[in-house]
Amino acid sequence: MGGGTLDAAGAQTSDDLAGLLRALRRRHARQQRGGELTYRALAARTGWSHTAIAEYLTGKTLPPTDRLDALVRLLGATPAEQGALATARDRIEESRRRAPRAPDRLVPRQLPADVASFAGRDDELAGLDKLVAAPTAVVVAAISGTAGVGKTALAVHWAHRVAERFDDGQLYVNLRGFDPGGQALSAAKALRGFLDALGVPAARVPADLDAQAALYRSVLAGKRILVVLDNARDAGQVRPLLPGTSAAAVLVTSRNQLTSLVSLDGAHPLPLGLLTRDAASRLLANRLGVDRVAAEPEAAEVIVAACARLPLALSIAAARAQQSGFPLATLATELGTAGQRFGVLDAGDAVGEVRAVFSWSYTALTATTAGLFRLLGLHPGPDITMPAAASLAGLPADEVHRLLTELTRANLLTEYRPGRFTAHDLLRAYAAELSAGTDPEPDRRAATTRMLDHYTHTTHAADELLRPHSDPADHLLTPPTAGVRPERPTTHAEAMAWLTAEHPVLLAALRQAASAGFDAHAWRLGRALDTFLDRQGHWHDRVETCRAALLAAERLGDPVAQAVAHRFLAGAHTVVSQYADAHGHLERALELYVRSGDTEGEARTHQNLASLWDRQGETRKALDHSKRTLALAQAAGHRRAQADALNAVGWCHAQLGEHIRALAYCEQALELLQQLGDRAGEAATWDSLGFAHHHLGQYGQAVEYYERTLDLTRDLGDRWGEADTLSRLGDTHDALGDPTSARADWHRALDIFTALNHPDAATVRAKLQLP
Template identity: 50%
Template sequence: MSEVGGNAQQASAWFADELRRLRQLSGAPSLNTLVAISTAQGQPLARSTISDKLNAKSLPDWPFVVAFVKACVAHAGRAGVRLPAELTEMRHWDARHWRLLRIADAAHTEDRLRASAHAQIGRRSGGAPPASRPEPPVPGPSPTGQGAGTLDRVTPRQLPAAVPHFVGRRAALAALDALLAHRRHRAPGTTMVCLISGTAGVGKTSLAVGWAHQAADRFPDGQLYVNLRGFDATGPAASPAEVLREFLEALGVPAQRVPAGQDARSGLYRSVLTGRRVLVLLDNASDVDQVRPLLPGSPECLVVVTSRGHLAGLVTIEGAIPLLLDPLPRREAHELLSRRLGTDRLENEPEATNRIVDAAAGLPLALAIVAGRAAVQPALGLGRLADELTGSDGLDRFSHEDAATDVRTVFSWSYRNLDATSARAFRLLGLHPGPDVSVPALASLVGAPVAEAGRTLAALVRANLLSEHLPQRYVLHDLLRAYAAELVAEHEPEQARRQALGRLIDSYLHTGYAADLLLYDQRDPISPAPARPGTAITALIDRAAAWRWFTGEHRVLLTVIGLATDARFDTPAWQLAWVVNTYLDRLGAWQEQLMVQEWALLAASRVADRDGQARAHRNRAVACLRLGDHHQARVHLRRSLRLYAGLGDAIGSARAHLNLGILAERLGRYEQALQHAQQALDLFTAAENPNGRANALNNIGWYHSQLGNHRQAIDYCTRALVLQRQVGNRYWQAHTWDSLGYAHHRLEQQAEAIRCYRNALALWREAAERYYEATTLTHLGDSHRAAGAPGPARRAWRRALKILEPLGHPDAEQLRDRLRGGALPVS
């Protein structure tokens, strides 16, 4: 054994000792106890997996470490045991886990080199090369979702455009340059972090973005950027979980494979960035908790954070290098104005120039807006600008002690210079919850045609009151958003504000409803009220366009549902939550699904809308089923069923029974599941609903298979398939093909089973239904193995595992058992 290989084994044994030590100090919980605690915490561990990792039989992955540590800490808390502080902190485990992985990677590299050398010797001697261990895949799924290949290298280039008239900041730029040299000396498992802090408008983002462009060639694997909106006065800050989703997608991880939980996303993010030289720019952070999950933990990367706060914890714990940015000195403020307006103009009015520089208090944002106004109005003398600036009162007067007030004053100049249409549009943007605004959204706010709204947005961009961060998508600087919110509250009557909000919500509701029906046209319809006059509704022509719309508006839809709930637009609120349910479910965003359905329940309850409550309870139950929370799923399904029964809604009751059947199946109660499916069939039949009837027939067939009645299963499922083809329900045809495949598999008719599974897979991919694609791939692998084809079986199981692991789904453990050579389950 080589020295490196020995070190890898020693490191694995050492890490297992650390895990066993934690378990012992936590009160020595049994494996079954750890399984129960981890399941209750939403990060279920299998007993066999814990045993495997504690005995150092295989390297533990990061999600396992997180779940195991949290379970031990929870047990210690229950037992009244006090653990050493370091053992309860994930950064302690993170550093040690990275050390283990790096040693293991070194051993893998040596193995590959040795195998290559042996292969060369074998070829020279005419013999066969010796067998070697296959190279492990790069962490993360392939973007195509096909096979067990490595993750394609995607190089993100997310930096926004740099400020064209950036001046000064020489000391700060030199300090940032010095980070590049120090980065090479970082310890394994750590990342160089720089914190740029300072008051609002002082130019933190301009400095960070400008330097990042200069240093981009030092980070050949890409640059990631996000505005964390930490000080957005009118909307929520960006959640680390959501940012991680966006970063992972930018790095090549398909949206459907991004894990549901924040810890799992953070672990995958660190894995994808291992060995890559990436610059991460986290702009406008509110606190340390918003930043920590976004730190890569790799010395090849560099993180630059900007914040108005000092974030002392980031400096103390993570060792961030602080860089405090002061207002520009007078010389650099003059230079900024000179670059924008020309030296001659400033020299012609030196006294006015000095008054402007003094009044702007060295804030680059204020100076840029003043220069912008002077540039577009060359006939306007600087003396007049200085008089307006220094002569204003109240909100329109600079206060040297309050930088936020200074910026508002400068904003007021740009605002007053707008035409009436653009000024009203800017005010109404203060009602939009963000994080960004589309053209139809502004058109709906102002009640104007889309083309006119596009021209208005362009005017606001030219006035430096808005920026177009993506094509046709616009963002307000957080202070500008706060200023717009103040203006709309001051100048727009309450009734006008409410009408504008109503049009905005209607725009998302009616466009989203059309998009949802394109994704799944067999859903039981809802009846939104007609859109208010002046609402802009986007026309979507096909499923691909619908999916793109949902993807582009994903974050906005969540904030709009929250806004509608808070503003007491209760019926549109629960209907909009219903509209996004299919998209969130297929995406695997089940935690978000839970959140919006909670809002839907609140909104529907306030207006005593029993249909809305019934739908929200059932949709919430579906998310609970996906996440393995069977108790809450039962609670919400029973409430839904009672509401549907009280309404006399046979179809709604039938759908609740179908879900109760799925819940019973998950709990291994197949007879009970069959009874629920039969009740659903009777209700659908009485309601003359052929689509529902077909779905119930398939479920009955599936449960017969679970009970061993495979001939009956084929009969029911064949009847279901005929009906589904008649009504054109391709989504449920996929379910039925999977059920038929399973029945033929159990009857040892593997060729027919494989044909059925392939039909199902084609339909799942058409529907972008990742979870059920994994289920069918698992079944396909089982049939291949039963047919004596272990190679295709393992390929199918690996493809299924690549889908389930990022989703954090407990079914992944069964696939690992298959791939380790464990026995197939009976059903």
């Protein structure tokens, strides 16, 4: 541009604006007959950070109006140029305001599928439309009515109709407020599910319910989002799940009227009665076809009347007609008897009436399918896959696939996600009731054993892929019961995917095992979940599962199982900084191992103590325990424990400034770990080597070793390990005179530590000179 007037006509992006500013800077340098003002020099003259200056001049950040004016005056812009630049900035800001949201933002779309046969409810739909037309505060609609009246169908159908109004997404949860087993979903668990769907890492979610609710409201602040809270028990279960933003809308369904929610929280009551006669007839025609209903209009009217215009009953009756192919008159005759048991529907529970309707679909099943349906009542939920169902039933997978398809077609099961099946709470209660009344107790216990074997053995196989284990107790895993076909993930990625998908099911299975006397399954399942829960930051779940495993091991009276459980519970306590509890469990584990003469277990416990002291800054104590571990591992000939101990001893020497000695130990560890194929141990050792080389001034070597660590930690899904190494890599780049790379490393580390709600975030923030 030389010395002429700047032309801002084409300045439509921040890169263009940054280019104009850089041109001013170069012209200023020529006019002053000197070099360009550096970022730090400009920062010194303006009082802003040199980082901000750099971001303005590289187009990473759009300067505020006042700063842009001051900057261009400093660089000698003419009044005309100042005006042109200000106009360009305003155009960019306006363009950004109108631009669509970034395509990679996380937008939850959790609504279940719409009901294809939905009919009626025109007044209710219009009322909901009116509520959200011009909200001045968060809109809460409380849909109440008897069981099976179509509360969920209405909520989901309307939610799909208005989904486009809520471009920040739709959240959905079944609160199971009237679960026959009494296991209503807690507000805390519902909140954790929502926060996960909104992209909040599990480790960042606080344990306290009020803090979880506050975080939830913060995440939703200003978002146009629709929240559907299905099957609520009472207002207390709902209240923590209400957003605080006027841009949101909430639909709550419940068999209760939720008077407290209406009176105290301003919810709009929407009582839902039975379908009108016309709407009930349309629902039946939607399911069976207009021609079939028109061919037998009298029988259709009898069916509608016998079902009391209850949507759930009508849907199941229609499924019976579809399956059997019998004339509608035959179904009407059956309903003439069974329908008398429905009674007059009121605000009470309709389970008695619905049970009779369920029986029509159940009795139409083949014997084998009916048997599977009953066994599904033994599953703790919230859903089940085909392989797990096959183990539960003790049948081949292809046969179970056919049975699940039959149950889905009969509306006794729903495939709400590909390969994952669930059922309404009343259907689950019906299945459990049938099983209790039909299947002998030994058969029920055998089925539960097969199910728990499936989850325990598959979790163990997945855990072996995350980090190979060789605890003596691991060798005691008994073969699965006959008929059980555990899943066999073959790669680390497959293992992580399976554990992630089954996480809530596995926790439910562990609780069931612990409460029903399956103690061997409870302690082994808790043990096998440990690595996954730790790496993914599910630290509160980790404490719970390890505690359940310990209690089960104590009931078993197995000292080896108790020692392992104490050791892993100590690890869970250590991560959440409960150091006193961790010490207590490790002392008890050490006592049990010594009493049992288990040298290998004793060595591992000393290594756990070394890690615990290292976290507390007691390096000398950590070194003593690491050396004790090494001696015991060498005496026992246990190569894996020996490799870990070599790295631990090296790390302690590096912390004490003895870096040459550190390298000697860590290099031995690395060679052994690579022979064993232990990638997690290898990652830790590359990190130790990087630390030692950094402090020897060998920065290039340190960078190489840290980058190898990062490759492994990212592949392993070890979020904390990745952030910890990034922080040190930033230190090395800074020492190399590369502050740009250093800051990039520190920023990435800070993002992860912040997401994990880890205290190390403060250390990295200080490196970045952030408040």
